[in-house]
Amino acid sequence: MQKSHLIQYIKGTLHPEDKKAVIEWIREDVAHQKEFNLLKANYIASTIETLDDINIDEPFHTVLSKRKKKKKNYYVAAVVMLLVLPALGWYFSSSSSNTLIADVSNLFNFNTEIIHTEYGDHKTIKLPDGSIAILNSGSQLEYPKTFNDTIRAVTLTGEAFFDVKKDSSKPFIVTTETLKIKVLGTSFNIKSYPKDENIETTLVSGKVEVHEQKNKAPVTLLPSQRAIFNKTQNKIEVDQVDSQKIVAWRQGKLIFDKTPLKDVVSDLSRKYDIQFVIKSDSLLQYKYTGEFDNLSLEEVLEVLKISSPINYKHINNKIMLNSE
Incomplete structure (x- = not known):
């Protein structure tokens, strides 16, 4: 390896x-x-x-x-x-009294669970404390089989919805590629795919703190707020959203609201396990609004064609998108 x-x-x-x-x-x-x-x-x-x-x-x-x-x-x-x-x-x-000592035996050892989902797949996971995580397509969740006495720590790559059991003595912390999200008891969604430009944290209920890894002051979210961290600009912006639309993927729905087409096809690619290629530069500027409620891939493509200036072709197990 x-x-x-x-x-x-x-x-x-x-x-x-x-x-x-x-x-x-x-x-x-x-x-x-x-x-x-x-x-x-x-x-x-x-x-x-x-x-x-x-x-x-x-x-x-x-x-x-x-x-x-x-x-x-x-x-x-x-x-x-x-x-x-x-x-x-x-x-x-430590061999020196000046050296920091820390026991991390409960954090990273062979008692760690690693749950992975393929493209087109979802998994519901019951965590050791009774909290629930629903893992979206092409994602991974890593967590200990038993949380330690002071913290409930998990690591996420991809997207997941969390319904966290309340425990004020043991914060629940989700670590992503760049952010840490700290909660005590709440429900929220994190979208953190490595190839995406942004990491999104959306609060459904309760309260969460979004921490950048570079020791900046945390951003506190209230229900129906979303924190968008841009990896290139290295900054967080907060907006108001309909949180139920964002977590609708749990029921097989994809809902877009003025979403850049490249982000739309990224979600479609993960859901239907097929590669999309945008052939027209003009489509990179296009933003799509619409809802796909448990549709087949062909139905999605037809809806795109009817509702937007997009044509498509199947070539070598890829979907080629062109402007009309």
Whole structure:
């Protein structure tokens, strides 16, 4: 397995098809599991080096020594891997009283569940605390089989609706490619596909905090508000929406309101497991408004053709879109 694929998987930027291969590789051999956990633990502990610079074969004390040389007043955790039967846990330890100590044995170990959905598929997941997650097409949710005593942490790639059981003593945190969403008890939707330009968090009920990973002040959402994080501009904008329309995908519906066509076809591609190609540059500026209520692919294409200036052709298992 290429190290670059493992790094992209940990960062949440790996393509869904490649993720399946990584998961299978991790599960097929204990040595693979140890290598993956070592790389992930280094990623957690690392604040100075980039992940690409980490040597997974290098002793932990050597890694720590290098970091101290780079920034003498900054102390990071030394990571010690303990093999605990029947599962492997993690513990941050220290040979110096100045080094931070943190037990993360409940966060990243072999007791982690990884649920993946194919294109065209949905899955409903009951989390360890009784919260419910509904995973949309081409998505992945990673979570521990048992939450620890202080936090309920999950990692999402793709789109999911969460109905979180209230527990004021244990915040529920969803980590995506760039954002962290913190809640105590609420229902909300997160759309965070690696290839999309935006990450969208839509609140249905309760209250959530949307945190950027770069320590900026969080954005607090109220019901029927959506936070849109643009990956290129690195900023969050909030707008008012009909939250029930946004989560209608759970019932097989797709509802668009002045949505750029490239975003429309991305959703259609994931739902119907087929590639769309926009052949006309003019269509890239087109915004579509409409609703597809449990329609077949052919019905969707006919609706697009009738309701917009779009023609289509099937070529080599792809849908080619042209302007009229």
